[in-house]
Amino acid sequence: MSTDGGFNFKATHEEVRTQRNTSLLHSVIWHNNVPRKMSFLVWRLMNKWLPVDETLARKGIHLASKCTCCSHIETLEHIFFSNPIADELWKHFAGLIGIRYATFQNVNEALTTWSLSATPGHIRQVAPIVILWSLWEARNKKKHLNVTYSYHSGQHTGDSY
Numbered sequence: 140m141s142t143d144g145g146f147n148f149k150a151t152h153e154e155v156r157t158q159r160n161t162s163l164l165h166s167v168i169w170h171n172n173v174p175r176k177m178s179f180l181v182w183r184l185m186n187k188w189l190p191v192d193e194t195l196a197r198k199g200i201h202l203a204s205k206c207t208c209c210s211h212i213e214t215l216e217h218i219f220f221s222n223p224i225a226d227e228l229w230k231h232f233a234g235l236i237g238i239r240y241a242t243f244q245n246v247n248e249a250l251t252t253w254s255l256s257a258t259p260g261h262i263r264q265v266a267p268i269v270i271l272w273s274l275w276e277a278r279n280k281k282k283h284l285n286v287t288y289s290y291h292s293g294q295h296t297g298d299s300y
């Protein structure tokens with residue numbers, strides 16, 4: 140299997156699974172149907188290279204950390220998945236495209252779930268990238284220009300349906 144002398148058999152299954160997912164995600168993100176600026180954003184997101192408050196705080200830069208939509212600490216997980224607007228967007232597109240809706244913990248999980256069994260460049264693969272891009276754009280607009288972004292009625296109750 141591996142020509143790497145340090146191959147760890149205990150980790151085999153997990154490593155193979157991770158490698159397979161990584162190469163799948165790579166082909167999804169850098170597909171020709173995806174605008175390059177979006178590819179780069181998702182790439183940075185996967186590597187946690189986006190300067191959100193939580194990341195800056197770990198580097199010793201302390202801001203009054205607040206999400207742009209609520210008072211939650213600004214984390215990648217909150218911006219892209221758990222905040223109510225993000226949740227609505229994922230749910231909405233899952234419904235449109237016919238994917239069983241589920242909440243995700245991170246970008247790898249989201250992209251893998253949406254991309255499996257789709258042909259390269261298919262809307263199922265491109266949609267999550269567009270969603271992530273939109274959420275990041277909205278966050279930046281709100282953060283830097285103080286433009287409020289809302290989706291549908293813009294409700295922010297945190298209620299579940």
Ligand SMILES: [Zn+2]
Pocket residue numbers: 206207208209210211217222223
């Ligand atoms: Zn929030």
